[in-house]
Amino acid sequence: MSAKMIKNAVGRTIPEEINGEKQVPFKGVGQHRPEGNKYGPPIPTCIDFPDDGNKVVDSLETALEKCGLKDGMTISTHHHLRNGDLVNNEVFHIAKRKGVKDLVWFPSASFPCNEPLVTYIEDGTINRIEGSMNGPLGRAVSNGKMKGTAVLRSHGGRAQAIQDGEVKIDIAVLVAPSADAFGNASGDKGPSACGVIGYAKPDALYADKVIIVTDNLVKFPNIPMEIEGNYVDHVVQVDKIGIPEKIISGTTRITKSPDRLMIAELTARFCEQTDILHEGANIQSGAGGTSLAITDFLHKRMLARGMKGNVGFGGTTKYLVKMLEEGTLDTLLDAQAFDLDAVRSISENERHYQYPVFNAYNYHSKGNLNSMVDIMILGATEIDVNFNGNVVTHSDGYLLHGIGGWQNCLHSKTVIMPVPLFRDRIPVIVDEVTTVTGPGELIDVVITERGIAINPKRQDLIDKLKDSDLPLRTIEELKEEADKICGKPKKPEFTDEVVAAIKWVDGTVIDVVRKLKQ
Amino acid sequence: MTKKIAIAGNEGPKVRSDCRVELEIHESGGIQFELKSKVKALFFDNIKQKVTEVLAFFDIEHARVDMLDAGALDYIIAARVEAAVKQLIDTDKEYLPEFIPENKYSTEMDRFRFTRLYLPGNKPSMMLNAGLHSPDGVILDLEDSVAPARKPEARIMVRNTLRALNFYGAERMVRINQGEMGIEDLKFIIPHNVNLILAPKVESAEYLQRLEKEIQKLNPEHPVYLMPIIESALGIEKAFEIASACESVVSLAIGLEDYTADLGVQRTPDGTESEWARYRLVNAAKAAGVQPIDSVFSDVEDTEGLTRNVMNSKMLGFEGMGCIHPRQIPVIQSCFKPTETEIDRACKITAAAEEAEEQGLGVVSLGSKMIDPPVVKRALKTIDLATKFNLISKDWRKDYVS
Numbered sequence: 001m002s003a004k005m006i007k008n009a010v011g012r013t014i015p016e017e018i019n020g021e022k023q024v025p026f027k028g029v030g031q032h033r034p035e036g037n038k039y040g041p042p043i044p045t046c047i048d049f050p051d052d053g054n055k056v057v058d059s060l061e062t063a064l065e066k067c068g069l070k071d072g073m074t075i076s077t078h079h080h081l082r083n084g085d086l087v088n089n090e091v092f093h094i095a096k097r098k099g100v101k102d103l104v105w106f107p108s109a110s111f112p113c114n115e116p117l118v119t120y121i122e123d124g125t126i127n128r129i130e131g132s133m134n135g136p137l138g139r140a141v142s143n144g145k146m147k148g149t150a151v152l153r154s155h156g157g158r159a160q161a162i163q164d165g166e167v168k169i170d171i172a173v174l175v176a177p178s179a180d181a182f183g184n185a186s187g188d189k190g191p192s193a194c195g196v197i198g199y200a201k202p203d204a205l206y207a208d209k210v211i212i213v214t215d216n217l218v219k220f221p222n223i224p225m226e227i228e229g230n231y232v233d234h235v236v237q238v239d240k241i242g243i244p245e246k247i248i249s250g251t252t253r254i255t256k257s258p259d260r261l262m263i264a265e266l267t268a269r270f271c272e273q274t275d276i277l278h279e280g281a282n283i284q285s286g287a288g289g290t291s292l293a294i295t296d297f298l299h300k301r302m303l304a305r306g307m308k309g310n311v312g313f314g315g316t317t318k319y320l321v322k323m324l325e326e327g328t329l330d331t332l333l334d335a336q337a338f339d340l341d342a343v344r345s346i347s348e349n350e351r352h353y354q355y356p357v358f359n360a361y362n363y364h365s366k367g368n369l370n371s372m373v374d375i376m377i378l379g380a381t382e383i384d385v386n387f388n389g390n391v392v393t394h395s396d397g398y399l400l401h402g403i404g405g406w407q408n409c410l411h412s413k414t415v416i417m418p419v420p421l422f423r424d425r426i427p428v429i430v431d432e433v434t435t436v437t438g439p440g441e442l443i444d445v446v447i448t449e450r451g452i453a454i455n456p457k458r459q460d461l462i463d464k465l466k467d468s469d470l471p472l473r474t475i476e477e478l479k480e481e482a483d484k485i486c487g488k489p490k491k492p493e494f495t496d497e498v499v500a501a502i503k504w505v506d507g508t509v510i511d512v513v514r515k516l517k518q
Numbered sequence: 519m520t521k522k523i524a525i526a527g528n529e530g531p532k533v534r535s536d537c538r539v540e541l542e543i544h545e546s547g548g549i550q551f552e553l554k555s556k557v558k559a560l561f562f563d564n565i566k567q568k569v570t571e572v573l574a575f576f577d578i579e580h581a582r583v584d585m586l587d588a589g590a591l592d593y594i595i596a597a598r599v600e601a602a603v604k605q606l607i608d609t610d611k612e613y614l615p616e617f618i619p620e621n622k623y624s625t626e627m628d629r630f631r632f633t634r635l636y637l638p639g640n641k642p643s644m645m646l647n648a649g650l651h652s653p654d655g656v657i658l659d660l661e662d663s664v665a666p667a668r669k670p671e672a673r674i675m676v677r678n679t680l681r682a683l684n685f686y687g688a689e690r691m692v693r694i695n696q697g698e699m700g701i702e703d704l705k706f707i708i709p710h711n712v713n714l715i716l717a718p719k720v721e722s723a724e725y726l727q728r729l730e731k732e733i734q735k736l737n738p739e740h741p742v743y744l745m746p747i748i749e750s751a752l753g754i755e756k757a758f759e760i761a762s763a764c765e766s767v768v769s770l771a772i773g774l775e776d777y778t779a780d781l782g783v784q785r786t787p788d789g790t791e792s793e794w795a796r797y798r799l800v801n802a803a804k805a806a807g808v809q810p811i812d813s814v815f816s817d818v819e820d821t822e823g824l825t826r827n828v829m830n831s832k833m834l835g836f837e838g839m840g841c842i843h844p845r846q847i848p849v850i851q852s853c854f855k856p857t858e859t860e861i862d863r864a865c866k867i868t869a870a871a872e873e874a875e876e877q878g879l880g881v882v883s884l885g886s887k888m889i890d891p892p893v894v895k896r897a898l899k900t901i902d903l904a905t906k907f908n909l910i911s912k913d914w915r916k917d918y919v920s
Contacts, residue, residue, distance in 0.1 A: 258844035259647045396559035424534060424589030425557050449650050469908065487592060489560035 039165030084246030132402020156361025183232025190216030195337025198356025255289030268297035376412035387440030397492030555587035624740030638663035649686030723763035757802030864900035
């Protein structure tokens with residue numbers, strides 16, 4: 001790596017230049033303010049589109065050809081079909097057949113089903129991925145198999161990069177469970193229904209060319225539409241865009257692990273005793289087994305106290321739907337449906353409304369939902385004694401997860417991380433995280449089965465719990481206990497080669513991931 | 519010994535915090551160590567060092583060790599290697615992990631034993647966080663949950679666990695095997711500060727007396743109590759004799775699976791078939807001044823059934839119940855919580871007793887009624903209990919001074 005190295009505000013050394021672009025090092029939370037105008041895609045003209053509104057072409061290959069697919073282009077996709085997506089890989093099979101090289105894949109997230117793309121990373125069809133790298137893709141990147149440097153962004157950071165022109169999308173290939181020939185697209189109907197398709201919103205608005213791929217071509221107009229046909233160049237009809245049972249888990253389930261239930265219960269008690277659970281509270285929690293248990297505990301406590309929260313946000317699950325239906329939440333804003341109850345609810349309940357992360361997490365938005373959330377439940381692979389968090393690499397140094405909305409959610413009023421103290425002998429509380437994904441100043445509370453550590457910056461929470469029976473510890477005490485139980489693990493050894501950059505929500509570089517020594 | 523290759527421990531997709539060790543002792547060539555583990559990148563050196571250390575302790579310098587690891591902690595690895603070594607060589611040596619200071623506590627004869635959590639003695643993953651769930655007792659089981667062929671390695675696992683795993687204040691219990699095998703188990707546990715021994719399928723007072731003697735021979739540092747489990751028709755007939763067999767007996771438990779099998783009847787949810795046995799056991803225990811403890815409730819999913827079961831037990835006079843899953847602990851605990859009426863009465867009695875003592879009176883009275891010392895003792899217990907469950911403020915006395 002020939003680029004000059006600089007140290008950023010969390011003390012991480014990063015290259016000044018990545019993929020030929022000059023980088024801004026992370027300056028601290030809320031310190032970076034880009035100027036100028038938003039990026040604008042080329043001006044289209046309606047006279048270039050069929051008067052009858054029929055934009056259907058015979059295949060994805062034809063559509064890609066019409067969009068001028070060529071070497072070096074940036075292709076974006078969304079991940080609403082999750083691990084059941086049958087279209088995103090196809091784009092690169094076509095590129096490979098046509099001998100196109102050096103593509104940049106810009107997905108809103110990747111899944112294990114994208115494993116076949118490892119071949120294209122190795123043969124240069126794909127120059128790099130700017131998005132998330134899960135499982136086999138992450139392993140390939142950490143082993144230095146990718147030509148360019150991967151760039152990981154949060155969901156909000158992706159919108160930021162599109163809007164301020166950091167990433168210019170040449171072609172957006174957007175799968176849609178339902179669409180009409182004009183390109184009006186939605187996610188709530190059809191054999192591959194996934195609820196909402198909000199992650200595709202910035203792609204539709206800002207890409208040079210937009211292709212909608214559907215297996216459920218309906219009569220015009222497909223209403224309500226999430227993506228308006230006015231932004232769409234071509235529509236492709238295929239037999240099948242997804243495998244339904246892999247798109248949505250039929251039902252999300254509360255953890256059965258007694259240890260995780262214990263952490264969940266501690267979290268609920270913490271929320272109650274600190275009064276961050278209050279009338280009108282906005283609540284966000286995920287679809288993991290522990291998060292679901294917390295949601296359900298909070299629901300039960302609110303029911304018992306006759307309390308009603310305001311907004312529930314995030315990936316929607318049957319437990320949030322239950323809160324809406326049983327009156328402990330007033331409204332659900334939905335960025336992503338995780339189970340069938342969520343899909344059902346959004347189509348029948350007017351207080352359950354689609355709300356893309358583009359509007360909830362975006363750095364270039366005039367205010368965001370995430371800072372209005374009172375209780376935020378998040379996970380982490382590692383948290384260090386400075387409360388910095390890591391969600392992208394495992395403790396062995398391999399890049400294995402995307403950032404998702406994690407960084408954006410850190411801006412909520414109280415960020416709680418319920419995590420086990422260790423997983424299979426690997427401590428979660430460490431002296432220094434492998435990769436800084438989020439700065440400690442935004443992480444307020446860590447709740448483990450062996451105690452709760454409150455960030456000293458949150459003296460207000462510490463004061464609230466002065467006489468509490470909750471097991472309060474310092475983060476250092478938790479770390480020492482983890483080391484005492486597990487033994488001290490060896491740190492992974494890296495080469496100097498930077499294989500991935502971790503962007504902060506504002507486009508600055510908060511950390512990089514280096515290639516592992518073999 | 520004629521065995522050439524020893525295998526100890528567990529492996530499989532669901533196994534966690536454990537390892538499987540395959541050991542072959544060689545004449546030369548040093549230690550050849552192969553490790554397959556999720557935590558290899560982070561812990562290879564630690565694991566190899568531990569394995570080598572244990573082998574060196576048993577004077578083994580040349581061997582092949584293949585290890586499949588799923589995040590086992592050091593004391594677990596040591597137990598597995600020792601168990602493998604002992605399949606190949608005869609030795610009385612024991613590789614003992616450090617005894618952590620947190621575990622050096624003793625318990626009181628009459629402490630509460632509402633919940634005791636059964637854990638299979640050869641499954642280390644389930645033990646790791648057991649104490650955190652705050653059962654009154656944690657039972658490491660050497661009996662029914664361990665297959666006969668695995669008894670030797672389970673003994674070593676239980677021994678190491680007693681030394682190295684934090685029990686977070688729960689009473690440290692072991693269920694030994696029946697009969698002679700149970701006596702054999704003692705030397706693996708008594709020197710490592712076990713607080714209470716559960717003796718299964720007891721049918722005679724003599725066995726307990728012998729057990730007590732054998733325990734004393736091993737010079738325990740703290741008292742070791744006995745909880746005999748009665749699991750047969752004969753045992754029930756002899757319940758009082760068993761309950762009053764010796765000083766160390768603090769509780770008398772009933773095991774209904776085996777009892778109903780002995781009667782040749784089905785165990786039913788409402789327990790009609792074992793009604794008499796339960797009455798008999800409670801009465802025998804109370805007559806002998808020990809705690810009657812009920813059997814486990816085996817459907818983990820059925821919280822309502824468990825609640826009904828515990829309320830019924832409490833009504834009959836039982837003072838505790840076994841748990842087979844941590845989720846049962848809070849349910850059972852809350853059922854045994856004293857009621858408001860009980861707490862109120864206990865406060866009145868305790869306040870009266872304290873007043874009597876202050877005034878140098880030998881007799882405690884409440885209104886015109888004399889209060890017997892055991893009643894005062896029970897009241898104090900209820901206050902303890904109410905405090906334990908946060909049902910009473912620290913300065914409750916100010917509401918009760920006459």
